[in-house]
Amino acid sequence: MxxxxxxxxxxxxxxxxxxxxxxxxxxxxxxxxxxxxxxxxxxxxxxxxxxxxxxxxxxxxxxxxxxxxxxxxxxxxxxxxxxxxxxxxxxxxxxxxxxxxxxxxxxxxxxxxxxxxxxxxxxxxxxxxxxxxxxxxxxxxxxxxxxxxxxxxxxxxxxxxxxxxxxxxxxxxxxxxxxxxxxxxxxxxxxxxxxxxxxxxxKPVECSVKVSLHRKETFFDDKTAALLQQVARTGSLTQACYSMGISYSHGWKLIKVAESQLAFPLLDSRSGGAYGGGSNLTKEAKELLEAYHRFKQEVVYFSELNFHKFFYRYQKEAK
Structure with a gap:
């Protein structure tokens, strides 16, 4: 849920x-x-x-x-x-x-x-x-x-x-x-x-997990995933960047870095015209986004499950 x-x-x-x-x-x-x-x-x-x-x-x-x-x-x-x-x-x-x-x-x-x-x-x-x-x-x-x-x-x-x-x-x-x-x-x-x-x-000692995808360089993480989600919601990279509080150039760079490490485009963009311009996620981008979220959920669940097993002795309150 x-x-x-x-x-x-x-x-x-x-x-x-x-x-x-x-x-x-x-x-x-x-x-x-x-x-x-x-x-x-x-x-x-x-x-x-x-x-x-x-x-x-x-x-x-x-x-x-x-x-x-x-x-x-x-x-x-x-x-x-x-x-x-x-x-x-x-x-x-x-x-x-x-x-x-x-x-x-x-x-x-x-x-x-x-x-x-x-x-x-x-x-x-x-x-x-x-x-x-x-x-x-x-x-x-x-x-x-x-x-x-x-x-x-x-x-x-x-x-x-x-x-x-x-x-x-x-x-x-x-x-x-x-x-x-x-x-x-x-x-x-x-x-x-x-x-x-x-x-x-x-506050007890806790763990946090950050997930990112690498090839020659880091090309996909929570910020890229959030940007794709906003493109899917708004139908526009410009609006997606605005919703996230980042510049258009920064958002464009995130997309291009990811695409440079993948074998497919993330956005299907259309120029202005009778119906106006905009962007939608490609089929491959939707599948990547879904896989990323499911993988992260599994990783977070595993880390929470095993954290106390290895770090139980550090759970005492600070004096």
């Missing part, structure tokens, strides 16, 4: 004064911490809805292979409007979706895995995490109920849409305070920083 995410980072940060997504947090930023946590659990695609400081955020997250959606009316619309933009985009790209505001970054990877496993077992359509009885984020939503949520006409935003949803909803209690801490106000940000410092000492 493919799990994606929608992160809303389009607000004005009016209560915080400073721009919340870019606030510093344990050597990173609030938004990067949230996106990295999602990525560490294999969540893809990750859609980030941007508004204020949009170009700054595109540049800041350009290396994380996320998809950007720009809310040009961010100054006059609420978070529900931005949420709907992201949910509509991801609706057919994943079987279920984690939803969260961009200022809730300290949930754990284990919480994400637990929520996914619980939804598989229970069959619920919406799963809300909680800590000590307080509900938090991210909320896990099956994609087939997204049309109902985005058609809500009440005054309470996504919270009201979820409350009005008549299907199966569950709340799961988890031992993870990070689910309920945000950076909405200065005092909240102070708590977030304190909790991040405590997590840094408690």
């Amino acid at each position: 493919k799990t994606g995410a929608v992160v809303v980072a389009a607000g004005l940060s009016s209560r915080m004064k400073s721009f919340k997504p870019m606030l510093k947090l344990s050597g990173s930023t609030v938004i990067k911490t949230a996106v990295s946590a999602l990525k560490s659990a294999g969540v893809s695609p990750v859609v980030v809805v941007i508004g204020k400081n949009a170009e700054k955020l595109r540049e800041h997250l350009s290396g994380l292979n996320v998809v950007f959606v720009y809310n040009k009316n961010y100054a006059s619309t609420d978070m529900y409007h931005s949420a709907c933009m992201g949910l509509k985009l991801i609706h057919r790209k994943a079987d279920r979706v984690f939803f969260l505001p961009g200022d809730v970054p300290l949930f754990s990877r284990n919480s994400l895995f637990t929520m996914m496993g619980y939804m598989d077992y229970s069959g619920c359509s919406i799963l809300i995490p909680a800590h000590n009885g307080k509900k938090g984020h991210p909320v896990l939503i099956k994609s087939n109920v997204i049309p109902q949520l985005v058609s809500y006409k009440g005054e309470e935003g996504l919270k009201g849409a979820i409350r009005a949803f008549a299907g199966a909803k569950d709340v799961i209690e988890l031992p993870d305070m990070g689910l309920t801490i945000d950076a909405d106000r200065p005092e909240d940000y102070q708590l977030l920083q304190s909790y991040a410092k405590s997590l840094a000492l408690k």
Whole structure:
């Protein structure tokens, strides 16, 4: 089951004064911490809805292979409007979706895995995490109920849409305070920083796996795969590069480097005309992309399975 995410980072940060997504947090930023946590659990695609400081955020997250959606009316619309933009985009790209505001970054990877496993077992359509009885984020939503949520006409935003949803909803209690801490106000940000410092000492040793394909040189990795996915979605290399926050020349180079090491083209491009220009993936590119994703899933699964076998002695907390 493919799990994606929608992160809303389009607000004005009016209560915080400073721009919340870019606030510093344990050597990173609030938004990067949230996106990295999602990525560490294999969540893809990750859609980030941007508004204020949009170009700054595109540049800041350009290396994380996320998809950007720009809310040009961010100054006059609420978070529900931005949420709907992201949910509509991801609706057919994943079987279920984690939803969260961009200022809730300290949930754990284990919480994400637990929520996914619980939804598989229970069959619920919406799963809300909680800590000590307080509900938090991210909320896990099956994609087939997204049309109902985005058609809500009440005054309470996504919270009201979820409350009005008549299907199966569950709340799961988890031992993870990070689910309920945000950076909405200065005092909240102070708590977030304190909790991040405590997590840094408690964080166990973990492994991460990066997969890339080589011949004479590295020619295919997560960034190239994400670019091809965006071309398939948008039908345009230009739009794909824009969605990823990279320049067209950089995207073109990624494609050409890969094609130079392969025996086939990746894109079927057409010039402008009666129907306009654009690009689509070739049959071979689609097969390569599918093989890459399946191989990476197998590699990540194997590494997780064997990591504790070899590194169990290093799992004690730092003093």
